[in-house]
Amino acid sequence: MNTATIKFEAFESLKNEDCQQRILKAKKTLGNEIIILGHHYQNEEVYRHADLAGDSLKLAKYVENLDAKYIVYLGVHFMAEVANILSRPGQITVLPDLSAGCSMADMANLAKVERSYRELNKVLNFDNSITPITYINSAADLKAFCGEHEGIVCTSTNAAKILNWAFSQKEKVLFFPDQNLGRWTGHSMGIPLDLMPVWDPDLPLGGLTEEQIINAKVLLWKGHCAVHQMFRLEHIETFRKQHPDGFVISHPESPFEVCLNSDFVGSTDFILNTIKNAEHGTKWLVGTELNLVNRLANEMKPENKLVQFMSHVVCECSTMARIDPQHLAWTLENIINGNPVNIIKVPNKEAQLAKLTLDKMLEVS
Ligand code: 13P
Ligand code: SF4
Numbered sequence: 001m002n003t004a005t006i007k008f009e010a011f012e013s014l015k016n017e018d019c020q021q022r023i024l025k026a027k028k029t030l031g032n033e034i035i036i037l038g039h040h041y042q043n044e045e046v047y048r049h050a051d052l053a054g055d056s057l058k059l060a061k062y063v064e065n066l067d068a069k070y071i072v073y074l075g076v077h078f079m080a081e082v083a084n085i086l087s088r089p090g091q092i093t094v095l096p097d098l099s100a101g102c103s104m105a106d107m108a109n110l111a112k113v114e115r116s117y118r119e120l121n122k123v124l125n126f127d128n129s130i131t132p133i134t135y136i137n138s139a140a141d142l143k144a145f146c147g148e149h150e151g152i153v154c155t156s157t158n159a160a161k162i163l164n165w166a167f168s169q170k171e172k173v174l175f176f177p178d179q180n181l182g183r184w185t186g187h188s189m190g191i192p193l194d195l196m197p198v199w200d201p202d203l204p205l206g207g208l209t210e211e212q213i214i215n216a217k218v219l220l221w222k223g224h225c226a227v228h229q230m231f232r233l234e235h236i237e238t239f240r241k242q243h244p245d246g247f248v249i250s251h252p253e254s255p256f257e258v259c260l261n262s263d264f265v266g267s268t269d270f271i272l273n274t275i276k277n278a279e280h281g282t283k284w285l286v287g288t289e290l291n292l293v294n295r296l297a298n299e300m301k302p303e304n305k306l307v308q309f310m311s312h313v314v315c316e317c318s319t320m321a322r323i324d325p326q327h328l329a330w331t332l333e334n335i336i337n338g339n340p341v342n343i344i345k346v347p348n349k350e351a352q353l354a355k356l357t358l359d360k361m362l363e364v365s
Contacts, residue, residue, distance in 0.1 A: 019325035026332035107223030108177035147353030158365035177223030250287030
């Protein structure tokens with residue numbers, strides 16, 4: 001066995017068709033030793049190699065039952081961290097390009113969350129009335145923070161169940177990093193918008209008055225997804241004029257007024273299942289990432305369903321797109337070579353605390 005790492009330069013200028021052949025060959029050689037997980041936002045050229053596909057909750061659940069030695073994750077960094085945390089000892093998680101991050105996850109970091117939590121507790125006289133909830137789109141150390149402070153993780157699928165659980169424990173929630181998911185979920189549960197103020201971690205007291213903090217039910221971290229932020233109410237209005245019998249479906253990371261004016265709001269799996277199960281000939285405007293919408297539009301053509309992307313501009317998740325056939329072929333061949341690259345390994349203590357919150361989430365949802 002050759003132990004030298006194969007450098008990425010050897011793959012950089014490989015044509016996509018050549019990569020496809022090499023990926024198929026590598027998968028055949030590795031057999032049951034690897035399993036490839038793929039998020040719905042991945043580009044078709046790598047998505048087609050996924051053994052299991054899903055939204056972030058489904059993929060996290062799959063990990064618990066995998067036997068393969070190598071878990072190759074076609075997704076972004078926080079997803080691969082979750083896979084590593086939930087995998088068995090000895091299993092190795094690989095992310096084909098380490099620069100595939102999530103810009104929303106980067107909008108919260110441990111130092112800011114710790115400071116915010118301290119400031120809030122000071123205003124609340126340290127009365128232990130606030131539960132930290134982190135969206136799964138966050139770094140492992142924030143999940144560990146929640147594990148240490150009686151908090152929990154949520155995904156776009158289970159956010160309402162998780163908020164309900166949190167309110168059965170304590171009065172208030174600090175929700176990070178996505179204000180849109182937090183606001184939409186709180187609103188769907190009947191919480192008035194003025195009891196869900198935005199907490200700006202870069203301002204003293206989050207830019208709020210003490211009174212606003214004392215009255216708040218959910219403090220929404222000032223974070224958002226740059227991709228979903230592009231969707232606008234005007235897109236929905238134009239579609240409804242053109243197709244009065246059509247339906248609008250959006251991901252809850254979309255702006256509040258987009259969710260409010262959609263017929264359905266839910267996770268990537270929910271969006272796929274709703275449209276796949278809809279009647280033939282129905283028309284859909286979809287507010288989520290472009291790769292998912294394009295794939296679905298093609299799949300639905302035989303059923304004569306119109307699946308239209310919500311924005312006029314290209315809203316691809318540019319970090320997800322970094323996982324390309326070149327990187328996938330490169331990582332697989334290094335595994336064959338006995339020298340896996342791009343291993344995602346969360347430090348033990350952090351992983352244990354993060355696992356606490358992930359297990360709690362899986363139990364509650
Ligand atoms: P899902 O959990 O719905 O797959 O969403 C993940 C994500 O990053 C959406 O932008
Ligand atoms: Fe992150 Fe947005 Fe990309 Fe989802 S679509 S992975 S939230 S940047």
